[in-house]
Amino acid sequence: MTVPSTNTDPTAPPDDQLQRPFTALEPEDVLDFADVHKRYPAMADFHARLGGTSLREVPSEPGGARILAKCEWENPNGSVKDRTAYALMADALRTHGDRPPEELRLLVYSGGKLASAMSLLGQRTGVRTRFVLMSSSPPSLLEKLRERGAEVDLVPAEGGFLQTIRASQRIAAAEPDWTLVFQHNNPVNVAIHQRTTGGEILSDLGDARPAAWLASIGSGGTFVGVLRALLGRFPDIRAIGVTPQEAPYANPGRPGGKPTYEGSGGHGYGIRQPFVKAHDDLVEGHRHVTLPRALRGMGEFFDLTGLRIGSSAAANWLAAKEVAAELPPDAVVVTVFACAGNPEQWSELGR
Ligand SMILES: Cc1ncc(COP(=O)(O)O)c(C=O)c1O
Structure with missing residues (x-):
């Protein structure tokens, strides 16, 4: 078995898709699905109901910047x-x-x-x-x-x-x-978030100029796609990744062991998600959130607002509050709430 010299993962297959270099393609070059919509009306119908989710102001730190969160549980199947x-x-x-x-x-x-x-x-x-x-x-x-x-x-x-x-x-x-x-290296993953999630945020923002964009990294499609859209209008925006403390982005060593908040995290062996790796030079840094802290954050957010957010959303909220606390009150921090959590988490939280 031949493996790339940078690969320290003994379980990687040859020509590992997870470690293939990624080059982003423009949405107009990869998202033409007119024929698919014609052949599959169910896809056209789903597309018609996709997105258009609200960008809401959510609680921030006193005296800190405003936080706006894209509420992705409003999508047809309930998540980003x-x-x-x-x-x-x-x-x-x-x-x-x-x-x-x-x-x-x-x-x-x-x-x-x-x-x-x-x-x-x-x-x-x-x-x-x-x-x-x-x-x-x-x-x-x-x-x-x-x-x-x-x-x-x-x-x-x-x-x-x-x-x-x-x-x-x-x-x-x-x-x-x-x-x-293979969601981690398919250009349509980044392109759909660049065009839709990011494009919607740009129009939702109106005249507001965001100082920072934060998002949790699973495949990195949301984080990188939205970042590419925002950079078109705000070339100085700060990009900050959010990853689990138990398994941060690019973590070295053997993976696994500890559970993390939902849908996100590093893979171990120093592997970097290809979308993020290709944009590493545009990313200021990463904030780390533990699973217990994210779960507590779900409860805190619910008590403050009456809204249910999932654990990755809570991680984003907590990290956004940290960044907002370092900024003046007229600044704006943008993040995303991927989903509303699952019944198991809410019953564990007793809410
Ligand atoms: C709940 C949740 N939040 C965040 C993410 C991260 O999304 P992405 O894969 O676009 O980085 C995922 C990915 O599966 C998820 O399930």
Whole structure:
């Protein structure tokens, strides 16, 4: 097995998609899905209901900058990954062409929210879906996937998310009937957030000039896509990543071990998510948030506002408050709330 010299991950396959260099492509060059919409009205319908989520002012530190958060639970399936799922499914259907949808079998590794949205699109388009997930995935998600007719493979959570990705690569190599959807290096992932999430934030902002943009990094599609959109109008904006303290972006050493807040984190072995790696020079730094702190943040935010936000949203809120506290009250910090959390987390929080 030949592996790239920078790769210290003994479980990486040859020509690892996770470590292939990434070059962003412009949204107009990769997001033409007119033919897919014609062939699959369900995709056109989902697209029509996607996005247009509100950018709300949320509680900040006294005397600090204002914080605006893009509220992504307003998407049709309840999370920011609805946008990613739409783009990845549309891309796969475009490649599949005019062959019958039941001949397409998509294999998707996911932290949960992407699987949820892709299972809905699979059900509506007639495409078979199979999800590779961590064994710690919430029962409410597994039940939803089964209801929608998806197959599920669970990978022991102790290996971290990296072993979920590696398991999906091994399945794809052994079972070529399944097409692996590799969210970490598909240009449509960044492009959809550049065009829609970022484009909407630009118009939601009106005359406001944001000083900083913060987002939690899973694949990095949201963080980097929105950053690319914002840089077009605000070339001096500060970009700050948010990652779990237990598994920060680019963390060296063996992955896994400790659970993290949802949908985000470094992979271990010094691996950098390709989208972020390609933009490292534009990123000021990363803020780290522990799982217990993010869970407490969900409760604090709920008590203050009556709104339910998920753990990655809470991590973004806490990091945004830190940054806002260092800025004057007329400054604006922008972030994203990926989802509203899951029933298991809310019952653990007793709310
Ligand atoms: C809840 C949640 N927040 C944030 C993210 C990060 O999104 P991205 O993959 O665009 O970096 C994810 C990704 O799955 C997620 O599930």
